[in-house]
Amino acid sequence: MKKVQSSLTKLRNLLDITVFKILLFVLLGVILFLAMFSNVKPEKLDISLFSVAEQTIRSPITIEDKESTEKKKKEAGDQVKDVYVLRKEIAQNRVDLITSVFDSVIEVKEEVKEKRDEDNKVNTSVEEVKQEVSETSPSDMLTMLKGKLTENVTKEISDPVLSQLLQANKDELSIAKDLTVTAINNVMSTRIPADEVENAKKKLEEELKYTSLALNLKSAVIDLGRYAITQNEFYDPVATEELRQQSVESVEPVKILQGQIIVEETQLINREVYRQLELVGMLDNENSMQPFIGLALIISIVMAALYYYFYEMNVPIDKKQSYLLLFSLIFVLLILLMKGISLFQEIDYSEIGYVFPAALGAMLIKILIDERLAILLTIIMAICGSIIFNEGVTGTLHITVGIYIICSGLAGILFLSKQNQRSKILQAGLFVSAVNLVVILSLLLLRNGQYAPVEYAFYFVVAFLSGITSAVLTIGLLPFFEAGFGILSTMRLIELSNPNHPLLRKILTEAPGTYHHSVMVANLAESACEAIGANGLLARVGCYYHDIGKTKRPQFFIENQMNIENPHDRLPPQTSKNIIIAHATDGAEMLRKYKMPREIVDIAEQHHGTTLLKYFFHKAKQNGLEIQEADYRYPGPKAQTKETAIIGIADSVEAAVRSMSHPTTEQIEGLVRSIISDRLQDGQLNECDLTLKELQTVADTLCETLKGIFHSRIEYPEMTKQKVKRA
Structure with missing residues (x-):
C-alpha cells in the first residue's frame, strides 16, 4: 500500500504541470477511441449482384434515397390530371x-x-x-x-x-x-x-x-x-403546372433509416437492393474516415467537459489531483468492463448490455468525490454504452441501453444523496435493481413487440444483476480507493463518528470531561462551517478527535479535574506548559498510529496553531523567570483550512464561555468577537482562506448556538433552598 501511495504521490506531483494534465486527458481519450473503434468501423461486405445474402444486412445510417424520391415525385406529377x-x-x-x-x-x-x-x-x-x-x-x-x-x-x-x-x-x-x-x-x-x-x-x-x-x-x-x-x-397550363408542383412538393423524401433491414438472410440481392447497399456505403467503405472523425469529435467534447469540470473544481490543488487520478482510474475501469461485456454480443447475446453495472461508477464517484461529477460520469457512460452495445451494427446507436444506463446511474446517486452509511450501499443496489426493472419494462412496452415469458425473465434477471453487482462492486472497491488515495468520504466520516470507535471510547472512558467538551465544540464548529459553506461533517468528526492527546494525561486538563486538586498548582510553569502543549502533538501521533485520515490528523495538530499559553506565560514572568514568548507557544502549524480554523475558534470559545458563571447574551457576544479578534491579530488565520465576511458569519453563528446552549433556566424552589444551604 505504501508503494502504491508513493506512486500516486509522484503522479499527483506530475499533474501539477499543465502539460501532464492535458496528456492524462489525451490518454483517456485514446483509451475511449480504442474501446469504441470496432463499434464504428464501417463493415465491408463481400457481396455481388444477384447473389444470395448470407446474413441479414441493416443500414448503418439514415440517408435519403434520392433516386427513389425522384421516381416517386415523377409518379405523383404524372398522376395529376390536366386542369x-x-x-x-x-x-x-x-x-x-x-x-x-x-x-x-x-x-x-x-x-x-x-x-x-x-x-x-x-x-x-x-x-x-x-x-x-x-x-x-x-x-x-x-x-x-x-x-x-x-x-x-x-x-x-x-x-x-x-x-x-x-x-x-x-x-x-x-x-x-x-x-x-x-x-x-x-x-x-x-x-x-x-x-x-x-x-x-x-x-x-x-x-x-x-x-x-x-x-x-x-x-x-x-x-x-x-x-x-x-x-x-x-x-389551363398555368393551373395544371401549379397543381403538378404542389403534388410533387407534397411527396415525402424516401429515406433508408438507420437499422432498417435492407436485405434479409437468403434473400436475392437484386439491382434495387444492390443500389441501396451502395447508397448506404456498405459496398465500398473501406477507406471511409467519417465514422472515425465523428467518434473523435464526440470524445473531444467529453474530454473537454471533464477538463473544464476539474479546472473549475473549488478544492485544494493536491485534493484536485487526487480526485482526477481517482476519476481516471474508475473511468478506465468502467470502459474496460463495458467493452468486455459487449464481446458477448458476438455469441448471440444481443441484449447483454443490460447486465452492465451502470450504477457502479455513479455510486463510487458520488461517495468518493461529489454528486455533480457522478451525474457527468453517468451521462458519459450512457453515450459510450449506446456506441459499444450497438448490437454489431456499425455506425448505429443503442439508444435503449443509453437510457437504461442514465436511469440506473441517477437512481444510485439519488438514493445515496441522504443515505451515506456504508451499510446503505446494498440497499441502494436493491433500489437500482427495482428502477432497472421498471425502465426495461417500459422500454419493452414502447417497442410494442411480442416477447415470450422467457425473454421477459431474461431482461428482469439481468436488470436485477446489474443493480446488485453495482452495489457489491462499490462495497468491494470503496476501501481500496479510500486507502489508496487517502480520500475522506462522507461515508467514512460517518463511520468515524460512531461512538464505538476505539479512540472515541478511549476518550469517553479515560477523559469524560474532554469527551463532553469535544461534543460541545463539535456542535459549535459544525453549525459555523455549514453557515459559510464549509464541510460541517468533517468539522464535527474532527472535533471528536481533536483532543485525543489529552488521554495520555487526562488529570492535567481542567475539564477532567472532578473533585481533585489541580496538579498544575504544584508544578513549575515550564513543566505545565510542556504538558499542555504536548496534547496536540501526542494526539496527532496517536491518530497516525491508528491510520486515521490526514484531515483528522491535521485538525488535531493545527487546532491551536501557534497560540500563546497566556496563563503559564504570565505565571512564569511573575516568578521572575527570563523567558521568551515563543517558548510558550504551540508548535503549530497554523490552521491550513477553514474547518481547522473554525474548530480552533470554537474550542477557545466553548472553554471560555463554560468558565463563566451565568453568561448573558452580551457577555457571550463580546467574548466570541474578542477571541476571533485575538486570533486574527495574532496571525493565526493567515494561512487559511477564511474571509472577513465569513468570520463575521462564523461569529454570528457561534453566538446563536451558544445562546441556545447557555439559555437562562427557571429556578425551582428546591434549587433555591439547596443554594441557600450551600451558602
Whole structure:
C-alpha cells in the first residue's frame, strides 16, 4: 500500500504541470477511441449482384434515397390530371351573337317597311306602289342583312337560313329568338370540351326540334343554334403546372433509416437492393474516415467537459489531483468492463448490455468525490454504452441501453444523496435493481413487440444483476480507493463518528470531561462551517478527535479535574506548559498510529496553531523567570483550512464561555468577537482562506448556538433552598 501511495504521490506531483494534465486527458481519450473503434468501423461486405445474402444486412445510417424520391415525385406529377376551366363568358357571347342576328333581321324588315310606307305617301297609283315593292326583293333584303352582320357570321351562316329568317314575321322571329337563346343557354351552361361540341349541338337540336315553330323557320333556327354552340372548356397550363408542383412538393423524401433491414438472410440481392447497399456505403467503405472523425469529435467534447469540470473544481490543488487520478482510474475501469461485456454480443447475446453495472461508477464517484461529477460520469457512460452495445451494427446507436444506463446511474446517486452509511450501499443496489426493472419494462412496452415469458425473465434477471453487482462492486472497491488515495468520504466520516470507535471510547472512558467538551465544540464548529459553506461533517468528526492527546494525561486538563486538586498548582510553569502543549502533538501521533485520515490528523495538530499559553506565560514572568514568548507557544502549524480554523475558534470559545458563571447574551457576544479578534491579530488565520465576511458569519453563528446552549433556566424552589444551604 505504501508503494502504491508513493506512486500516486509522484503522479499527483506530475499533474501539477499543465502539460501532464492535458496528456492524462489525451490518454483517456485514446483509451475511449480504442474501446469504441470496432463499434464504428464501417463493415465491408463481400457481396455481388444477384447473389444470395448470407446474413441479414441493416443500414448503418439514415440517408435519403434520392433516386427513389425522384421516381416517386415523377409518379405523383404524372398522376395529376390536366386542369380545364369553364369560360362562362363564351356562352354569353354566343347568346349575344345570336340575339344580334335576330335583331338585325328585324331591323332589316323594319327598314323595308318604313321605306315602303314613305313610298306609299309619295306614289298614289297602285301600279307605282307595286312597282316600288317589287323593287325590294328577298335578295336585296338578304344583302341588307349581310351588311349588318360581320363577315365571319355571314360565312358561317348559310344564305337559306338568313332568308328563312327574313321571310318570318316579327312575332315568329320573337318567339324563335327566345327559344333559340334559351336552348343555347341551357346547352352551354354545362362544360363543352372540344370533343363534345358535336354532342352539344345535337342536344340543342333535340331541344329545338319539338318547338311549335313553322317547319322552315325551325330548320333555320336549328342551324343558327348549332352555329352558336361552341367549346367553352379550355386547358389551363398555368393551373395544371401549379397543381403538378404542389403534388410533387407534397411527396415525402424516401429515406433508408438507420437499422432498417435492407436485405434479409437468403434473400436475392437484386439491382434495387444492390443500389441501396451502395447508397448506404456498405459496398465500398473501406477507406471511409467519417465514422472515425465523428467518434473523435464526440470524445473531444467529453474530454473537454471533464477538463473544464476539474479546472473549475473549488478544492485544494493536491485534493484536485487526487480526485482526477481517482476519476481516471474508475473511468478506465468502467470502459474496460463495458467493452468486455459487449464481446458477448458476438455469441448471440444481443441484449447483454443490460447486465452492465451502470450504477457502479455513479455510486463510487458520488461517495468518493461529489454528486455533480457522478451525474457527468453517468451521462458519459450512457453515450459510450449506446456506441459499444450497438448490437454489431456499425455506425448505429443503442439508444435503449443509453437510457437504461442514465436511469440506473441517477437512481444510485439519488438514493445515496441522504443515505451515506456504508451499510446503505446494498440497499441502494436493491433500489437500482427495482428502477432497472421498471425502465426495461417500459422500454419493452414502447417497442410494442411480442416477447415470450422467457425473454421477459431474461431482461428482469439481468436488470436485477446489474443493480446488485453495482452495489457489491462499490462495497468491494470503496476501501481500496479510500486507502489508496487517502480520500475522506462522507461515508467514512460517518463511520468515524460512531461512538464505538476505539479512540472515541478511549476518550469517553479515560477523559469524560474532554469527551463532553469535544461534543460541545463539535456542535459549535459544525453549525459555523455549514453557515459559510464549509464541510460541517468533517468539522464535527474532527472535533471528536481533536483532543485525543489529552488521554495520555487526562488529570492535567481542567475539564477532567472532578473533585481533585489541580496538579498544575504544584508544578513549575515550564513543566505545565510542556504538558499542555504536548496534547496536540501526542494526539496527532496517536491518530497516525491508528491510520486515521490526514484531515483528522491535521485538525488535531493545527487546532491551536501557534497560540500563546497566556496563563503559564504570565505565571512564569511573575516568578521572575527570563523567558521568551515563543517558548510558550504551540508548535503549530497554523490552521491550513477553514474547518481547522473554525474548530480552533470554537474550542477557545466553548472553554471560555463554560468558565463563566451565568453568561448573558452580551457577555457571550463580546467574548466570541474578542477571541476571533485575538486570533486574527495574532496571525493565526493567515494561512487559511477564511474571509472577513465569513468570520463575521462564523461569529454570528457561534453566538446563536451558544445562546441556545447557555439559555437562562427557571429556578425551582428546591434549587433555591439547596443554594441557600450551600451558602
